Amino acid sequence: MKIDEYKKLSRGACNKYGAKRVGKHASKKEHYRSATLQMMQRAGIIANLREQVKYELIPAQYGECGKDFKGRTTRVLLERACSYIADFVYIDCSTGQTIVEDTKGMRTKEYIIKRKLMLSVHGIRIKEV
Incomplete structure (x- = not known):
């Protein structure tokens, strides 16, 4: 393998x-x-154009683990929060509506589930470009 090929790989x-x-x-x-x-x-x-805006779809879930040395209940993280990061969020001046936009090349199964959760949890329909 030549040096140029290693550079391409690295x-x-x-x-x-x-x-x-x-x-x-x-x-x-x-x-x-x-x-x-x-x-x-x-x-x-x-x-009000914003990029990479995070929306929480499912909050983090915690469970009780017992008590610490001061008698306080300790919690342990069971599941991390599930969130969706929108590419662009802006307000359309003609309608006054907030638009959540995602630039899509490939619609993955994960994206489709998150799109449905956005509609269910936040009532927001994602505009795909």
């Missing part, structure tokens, strides 16, 4: 679906969508 693991990171975004598609939304915000079409 650049980090590739995304499972072939997406390459661009700046702080997970893919080129997400990067371009971010630029488009920023232009829309400057034009006054949308407002």
Whole structure:
């Protein structure tokens, strides 16, 4: 194996679906969508653009473990919280609605479950781009 081949291998693991990171975004598609939304915000079409907004779908679950040396009940983490991180959240100025947007290349089973939980728990429908 030549030196160039080793350099290619050491650049980090590739995304499972072939997406390459661009700046702080997970893919080129997400990067371009971010630029488009920023232009829309400057034009006054949308407002309050936020990126990578976290929504808790299922809270962390704890169980009692007994008492500590001071007699206080100790809790142990049984299950971590389940959350969904939206790519973009903004307000559409024409309707006043808050839009939660996700840039999708591949719709995974995990994403579909989280999308359904977002609708059930928060009453928010995710806009897929």
